[in-house]
Amino acid sequence: MADKIIEVNSIYEKVHEYCKDYLTDEPADLSVEMTAEDIIYEKQKSDSEFAYEGKELPNFSDDLLEETAVYRKIAEYMPNYDTFVFHGSVIAVEGQGFLFTAKSGTGKSTHTRLWREYLGDKAVMVNDDKPMLKITDTGVIAYGTPYNGKHRLGCNMSVPLKAICILTRGEKNSIVPIGKTEAYSMLLQQVYRPQDPLQMAKTLKLVDRMAESIELYRLACNMDMEAAEVAYNGMKG
Structure with a gap:
């Protein structure tokens, strides 16, 4: 892993x-x-x-x-190893990874399912629950793990992570880029927090590096197919 x-x-x-x-x-x-x-x-x-x-x-x-x-x-x-477990759903599209995270019950898995329906074979599920993220000098790599949710969606692969998107519920689908300060609280909630103080200190430094080196977004979505279209077009670059 x-x-x-x-x-x-x-x-x-x-x-x-x-x-x-x-x-x-x-x-x-x-x-x-x-x-x-x-x-x-x-x-x-x-x-x-x-x-x-x-x-x-x-x-x-x-x-x-x-x-x-x-x-x-x-x-x-x-x-x-500059790596931590993160609670979220990662999908790969044409060699780039997109990670969706949110409070439990918001609809991470539902949203990535919409991506697979919208993009078809272009979209590959990396991990639907607990991917590992490795922080490097050139970016973040997302890895599949066996811990891939109740539906066991994912595979043994890795992909460069392009963006992390925080999901919220909304009547209208809209996506906006956000900064580290706005995203940081959710990032800390969703990262695995080690019990050992030294390991926790390492994790906090890794989260800081990740937040400074990757694109961050907030998506308001209503779980219609349009939500996947808005999110993909907003983040693909």
């Missing part, structure tokens, strides 16, 4: 099935070792979040909890 070979030593086999499109026999750059304590932590964290929201506590299986634990450990490591 993100040009790094990650060895995963898991308790259960399910995580390897989940990541089967990313399997390789090349030597590892880093290793993730799973323990029973990691699964217990994910169980406690999940129960706490559901209880806070007043929802019935879930009954996730241990192998499913381990999948989340593997994702978390990988995400904690990645800032060492």
Whole structure:
């Protein structure tokens, strides 16, 4: 993932099935070792979040909890390689990547589906939930990951990221460029925030570099097909 070979030593086999499109026999750059304590932590964290929201506590299986634990450990490591996990939906069009992000329930996946309908074979889904973004001296590269949402939309590929677009709901479709200051709060909300303070500091620096080197937009959209047309024409250059 993100040009790094990650060895995963898991308790259960399910995580390897989940990541089967990313399997390789090349030597590892880093290793993730799973323990029973990691699964217990994910169980406690999940129960706490559901209880806070007043929802019935879930009954996730241990192998499913381990999948989340593997994702978390990988995400904690990645800032060492100028890379972080970002919550959004990335689509590639003619060799350029466009990332849509928003608060949950706003319609990121719906919007990228409209792009695929509008552009047909020109549009390829990179990742529909948790892509990795690598910050380089020449720009940002978006990578697919196994963590691609409930519909499993995405593939093992990378693409130079041209723009990030923050979605909002609106009756009329319109898109405007925005600056780092206006976008920064949403960028921080959507990036994976490591628990380790040093890794968090690295992540904040990477977000700063990203916000200064990439095009940023805000799109008001009503989820009609016209929304995809307005967004694409506004960002393609």
